[in-house]
Amino acid sequence: MADSSAPQFRRAVIALSGGRTDRSIVALASEQARPDHAELIGVHVVEIDWTLPLDADVAGRSEDAQRVLDIAEATAEAHRYKLDTVLLQARDVGAAIVDEATERDADLIICGLPFRRRFGGDFAIGATIPYILKNAPCAVWVIREAMPEEQA
Amino acid sequence: MFVLVVGGGKVGYYLTKELIESGHEVALMEKDRVRAGQIADEIGSVVISHDGCEGKYLHEAGANRADIVAAVTGDDEDNLVICQMAKHHFDVPRTIARVNNPKNESLFRHLGVDEIISPTRMILGSIEQDIPVHELLHLAALGVGELEIIEARLQPGSPAIGRSALDLSVPEGCSLFGVIRDGKPTPLSAGTILAEGDKVIAIGRPDCEPALRDQLIGEPEG
Numbered sequence: 328m329a330d331s332s333a334p335q336f337r338r339a340v341i342a343l344s345g346g347r348t349d350r351s352i353v354a355l356a357s358e359q360a361r362p363d364h365a366e367l368i369g370v371h372v373v374e375i376d377w378t379l380p381l382d383a384d385v386a387g388r389s390e391d392a393q394r395v396l397d398i399a400e401a402t403a404e405a406h407r408y409k410l411d412t413v414l415l416q417a418r419d420v421g422a423a424i425v426d427e428a429t430e431r432d433a434d435l436i437i438c439g440l441p442f443r444r445r446f447g448g449d450f451a452i453g454a455t456i457p458y459i460l461k462n463a464p465c466a467v468w469v470i471r472e473a474m475p476e477e478q479a
Numbered sequence: 480m481f482v483l484v485v486g487g488g489k490v491g492y493y494l495t496k497e498l499i500e501s502g503h504e505v506a507l508m509e510k511d512r513v514r515a516g517q518i519a520d521e522i523g524s525v526v527i528s529h530d531g532c533e534g535k536y537l538h539e540a541g542a543n544r545a546d547i548v549a550a551v552t553g554d555d556e557d558n559l560v561i562c563q564m565a566k567h568h569f570d571v572p573r574t575i576a577r578v579n580n581p582k583n584e585s586l587f588r589h590l591g592v593d594e595i596i597s598p599t600r601m602i603l604g605s606i607e608q609d610i611p612v613h614e615l616l617h618l619a620a621l622g623v624g625e626l627e628i629i630e631a632r633l634q635p636g637s638p639a640i641g642r643s644a645l646d647l648s649v650p651e652g653c654s655l656f657g658v659i660r661d662g663k664p665t666p667l668s669a670g671t672i673l674a675e676g677d678k679v680i681a682i683g684r685p686d687c688e689p690a691l692r693d694q695l696i697g698e699p700e701g
Contacts, residue, residue: 376541377527378541380544418524
């Protein structure tokens with residue numbers, strides 16, 4: 328039986344996509360982290376295509392990338408919690424999130440999943456979430472946003 | 480060094496793995512999605528699931544900044560197309576092609592592939608080292624593929640037997656650099672008199688082969 332006094336998690340990596348789910352997952356993580364003073368690390372990955380070297384100065388010059396981190400920090404602050412942020416460059420977002428969580432010894436990865444459909448109507452989960460689910464050594468929470476009313 | 484490997488068969492897979500372990504930046508292109516997924520599961524996010532014969536995808540894979548493109552698919556035509564595009568559209572400094580049919584080697588050279596690796600030729604060479612042959616053996620390609628290391632085993636009938644190695648009229652573009660006698664390498668000197676069974680090692684351009692064959696192989700007896 329699980330020990331109810333054990334913290335839910337002590338260090339979580341929050342995968343910030345820059346999309347509409349970022350605010351809700353940061354808010355949720357802040358509330359869930361508070362009781363045990365868990366550490367939250369927001370990670371945004373700028374994907375670098377193969378035409379550029381991996382160390383090309385892309386993320387540092389990107390205002391969009393900085394804005395993603397600023398919004399996440401502000402959301403955590405609004406919930407009176409501290410969020411450390413990290414900006415990464417990688418070839419693959421999923422692999423970078425898993426590597427970062429592993430390196431930081433995180434015991435949880437939190438991801439947001441927007442509700443999208445492919446052309447033809449099938450639900451589209453993308454490639455990043457399945458990669459994380461398959462490869463993360465720690466627990467993974469995936470928060471899928473609600474289905475839009477017109478599609479429900 | 481950034482190496483773009485095209486072809487995710489056994490050769491491409493192990494080549495990519497070794498290059499990563501040596502600390503190089505590597506991208507591997509494999510057009511079969513299932514195979515690409517299997518490789519990505521094993522060696523990480525360096526696999527691009529596209530056909531390297533298409534310029535658009537070669538560009539996406541970073542051919543524009545590759546130091547080397549190695550085309551190692553199982554298809555000679557594909558390897559030739561990949562190397563030609565890499566060379567002429569993306570100015571890749573060094574292209575390496577796997578050639579399965581040895582008869583395609585000269586075509587690849589003629590069309591500007593820098594280095595040609597022929598597993599068939601290598602195995603053939605290895606087999607021929609142990610059996611009497613009346614031909615020159617290609618041991619390896621050198622530099623940008625314009626030079627080869629060649630071996631000639633002197634057999635009865637060879638015009639070189641009994642002559643000093645330095646007296647042979649070696650064609651321009653070719654140089655003799657050693658003799659293997661009774662399994663021991665010997666440098667060439669004025670006193671080196673060639674004998675039956677000697678293996679003469681030369682470096683030269685492929686177009687020197689006929690003249691070299693005349694000098695070292697001649698018309699074998701029997």
